[in-house]
Amino acid sequence: MTAVLGRMATYSGQEVTWDDAVNSQLDLAPDNFTSIKDTAPVKPDADGDYPIAMPGTTKSF
Numbered sequence: 001m002t003a004v005l006g007r008m009a010t011y012s013g014q015e016v017t018w019d020d021a022v023n024s025q026l027d028l029a030p031d032n033f034t035s036i037k038d039t040a041p042v043k044p045d046a047d048g049d050y051p052i053a054m055p056g057t058t059k060s061f
Helices: 002-012 018-022
Strands: none
Touching (some): 002 018
8 A cells, every 4th residue: 555655646746645545536457358459558659658657747546
């Protein structure tokens, strides 16, 4: 749970309390698990780089 709190705080740029994390509606799992061949929800750009979370702009909870 400590790692989850750290991730939420880092991505959001906000202080996250235990209650914020426990009551969060954040869902990091895909909507369905139908096949290993499904496409990833996040894809790299033309240079092969993936988008990164920007503290204070990425909403995590």
